[in-house]
Amino acid sequence: MSEEHHITPLKTYLVVATALFFLTAVTVWASYIDLGSFNIVLALLIAGTKAGVVATFFMHLLWDDKKNATIFVGSLMFLSIFIIITLTDTEFRGAVNPEIKDPINKRAALYSTLPLTDDHGYPLDKENNHHEGDKDHH
Amino acid sequence: MSHDKSSPDFLYHHFYDVNQQYETSKLGMWAFILTEVLTFGGLFVAYTIYRAWNPEMFFNANLLLDVNKGLINTIVLIASSLTMALAIWAIQLNKRKLSLLMLFLTFVCALGFLGIKYLEYEHKFHLGQLPGEYYSYMGPEVVQEIHDQEKINHYIETNNIFFDKETNRLYTMNNPHIFFGIYFIMTGLHGLHVAIGMGLIAWLMVLTARGKLHARYYTHMEAVGIFWHLVDLIWIFLFPLFYLIG
Numbered sequence: 556m557s558e559e560h561h562i563t564p565l566k567t568y569l570v571v572a573t574a575l576f577f578l579t580a581v582t583v584w585a586s587y588i589d590l591g592s593f594n595i596v597l598a599l600l601i602a603g604t605k606a607g608v609v610a611t612f613f614m615h616l617l618w619d620d621k622k623n624a625t626i627f628v629g630s631l632m633f634l635s636i637f638i639i640i641t642l643t644d645t646e647f648r649g650a651v652n653p654e655i656k657d658p659i660n661k662r663a664a665l666y667s668t669l670p671l672t673d674d675h676g677y678p679l680d681k682e683n684n685h686h687e688g689d690k691d692h693h
Numbered sequence: 694m695s696h697d698k699s700s701p702d703f704l705y706h707h708f709y710d711v712n713q714q715y716e717t718s719k720l721g722m723w724a725f726i727l728t729e730v731l732t733f734g735g736l737f738v739a740y741t742i743y744r745a746w747n748p749e750m751f752f753n754a755n756l757l758l759d760v761n762k763g764l765i766n767t768i769v770l771i772a773s774s775l776t777m778a779l780a781i782w783a784i785q786l787n788k789r790k791l792s793l794l795m796l797f798l799t800f801v802c803a804l805g806f807l808g809i810k811y812l813e814y815e816h817k818f819h820l821g822q823l824p825g826e827y828y829s830y831m832g833p834e835v836v837q838e839i840h841d842q843e844k845i846n847h848y849i850e851t852n853n854i855f856f857d858k859e860t861n862r863l864y865t866m867n868n869p870h871i872f873f874g875i876y877f878i879m880t881g882l883h884g885l886h887v888a889i890g891m892g893l894i895a896w897l898m899v900l901t902a903r904g905k906l907h908a909r910y911y912t913h914m915e916a917v918g919i920f921w922h923l924v925d926l927i928w929i930f931l932f933p934l935f936y937l938i939g
Contacts (some may be wrong), residue, residue: 560715562785563778572775579767579932583760586937598933605929613778613922615915620716626723630730637731638738645742 561618571612703910722916754872755938763936773802774925787908796898803891824874886924893917
């Protein structure tokens with residue numbers, strides 16, 4: 556067995572870092588363009604590309620024994636299962652029973668029932684500034 | 694000792710040879726990275742669910758974050774990832790002083806990252822942009838960032854932000870404390886990783902300076918390098934997800 560490990564050339568590291576800086580600029584630039592729901596897709600694509608580059612070159616996965624890459628890809632696979640299965644619940648709750656759709660994401664009742672602020676956005680009652688038994692803290 | 698006298702002193706007795714020792718350490722590190730991905734994964738799932746439920750609130754609350762600070766932190770962290778990789782490259786070529794310099798630069802970048810993060814947190818603590826019941830911010834600052842009348846009208850129509858024309862002030866969003874809850878937990882856990890990484894890098898600097906690490910034995914540096922790149926990798930996702938919505 557050889558004790559020699561792959562030594563990545565300096566040039567590779569510099570090219571990779573330049574690519575990462577460039578993609579960072581691209582993702583900031585892209586966020587100022589209104590693409591509707593495609594904005595998040597594009598942001599995640601760019602982030603995914605950057606993450607792939609970091610894992611492949613900086614983390615040496617390209618030259619490693621493939622068992623390390625298998626573990627890493629495996630973790631991402633389990634993460635995607637985690638996300639997908641959870642979203643099949645949270646995104647489709649209203650499909651079965653409309654009453655339980657959007658349980659807490661709508662404007663919470665406390666905002667409309669409590670006159671929390673005056674017209675200028677300041678708390679109405681400055682004296683009563685302690686919040687004992689008041690979990691809402693406004 | 695099961696090895697003969699020609700075996701190097703850094704080879705532990707329970708390993709067959711140096712290469713097996715190196716590969717085993719790396720495999721252990723990657724197993725740890727798997728648990729890290731799943732730890733942060735739970736938080737990314739929470740982010741996904743709440744963003745899917747509150748798309749408008751996430752957009753509005755994201756305006757309260759400072760994109761410039763986030764961008765500087767991204768650049769600082771990528772630079773630190775590069776210097777970390779170069780530290781390993783240098784030790785592989787037995788350039789110990791260069792390796793030490795690169796580790797030091799990585800440490801400085803990490804310190805810079807936490808410094809900027811501190812400024813961000815301090816500002817938010819001051820304004821009361823905090824998680825859950827501690828959220829007390831009423832939103833007068835947002836108006837300075839929105840000059841587009843169409844956007845303002847849109848917010849008013851969707852009832853997410855209330856715009857007071859007399860004072861030219863926007864206030865109150867739908868449940869913004871949820872955004873800040875997720876923001877503080879995710880960036881906080883990430884910041885904790887940066888702090889731990891700094892400790893590990895300092896440890897590497899001591900080892901390198903004492904000559905314990907060299908071209909034939911740099912497993913510690915390789916393992917910490919993988920950890921440090923993971924910290925960078927997670928921030929690569931946190932930056933667009935929190936600072937660059939819409």
